[in-house]
Amino acid sequence: MKTQINHLLKSFINKIYVSLAFTPKLVEINKINCQKDIEFSDLLGFGGKDIKYFPPYEFLKVYIKQPEKANILFSNWFYDTFLHKSAWKIPKVKGGWFRGPLYIAVDTLFREKSLFIDHNTILKNADLIKQAIQQRISHYFNLIESIKKYGFDPSLEPVRFTIKNGLYYLLDGHHRVAILSILGYKKILILKRTALGSILNKFLLIKKKIWLFRNRKSFNFININ
Numbered sequence: 001m002k003t004q005i006n007h008l009l010k011s012f013i014n015k016i017y018v019s020l021a022f023t024p025k026l027v028e029i030n031k032i033n034c035q036k037d038i039e040f041s042d043l044l045g046f047g048g049k050d051i052k053y054f055p056p057y058e059f060l061k062v063y064i065k066q067p068e069k070a071n072i073l074f075s076n077w078f079y080d081t082f083l084h085k086s087a088w089k090i091p092k093v094k095g096g097w098f099r100g101p102l103y104i105a106v107d108t109l110f111r112e113k114s115l116f117i118d119h120n121t122i123l124k125n126a127d128l129i130k131q132a133i134q135q136r137i138s139h140y141f142n143l144i145e146s147i148k149k150y151g152f153d154p155s156l157e158p159v160r161f162t163i164k165n166g167l168y169y170l171l172d173g174h175h176r177v178a179i180l181s182i183l184g185y186k187k188i189l190i191l192k193r194t195a196l197g198s199i200l201n202k203f204l205l206i207k208k209k210i211w212l213f214r215n216r217k218s219f220n221f222i223n224i225n
Helices: 002-021 039-043 056-063 067-084 101-112 119-124 126-150 174-182 195-214
Strands: 022-028 159-164 167-170 187-193
Touching: 056 067, 056 126, 056 174, 067 101, 067 126, 101 126, 119 126, 126 174
Parallel strands: 159 187
Antiparallel strands: 022 187, 159 167
16 A cells, blocks of 8 residues: 555655646657766767667667568667666666666676675676566567557657757657657657756756765776766
């Protein structure tokens, strides 16, 4: 009961935040660019560029005609980025995957084995990481099939963006926009960050950095500079 109340409360607060921080706007997909000025996105080569430069775009496109090949390509990229490019320990504010969907999936599998994520356990448990990766890949492939069958409802999973110098840049939803582009969608209803939203975002980023600093001993493998 308590969990349900907490979930409803968080959902209510999130709806208030979204209504204050964003306004809906119909935008042509070919005018939408990937997130900009984010360190790890720049490292992966897609920061500020057209959605076609988003690495999973190619794998999602291959899936349409060659699902098995797409699964192999996607899995290899996921594993290399998560482990060898250290995405697992880079904070989300820098474009990393720390506490992101894949990290959470890995952490869940690790905890079932009484393990905790650190450099050593990451290196010694490739099988669990690959299992978590497969869960995420299945999620994205299922999303393609769902959109093909039922269409895309932006009210359920809104895509957020910001405008800089007249250009549109995603704040999230890269996979969804990539899938819609591949499936031939021309426009998408997304959420534009307002002036108040920018202020709230800066406040949240400062709050998150303070939290990371205060908990640096528990997460000493994270670089938050």
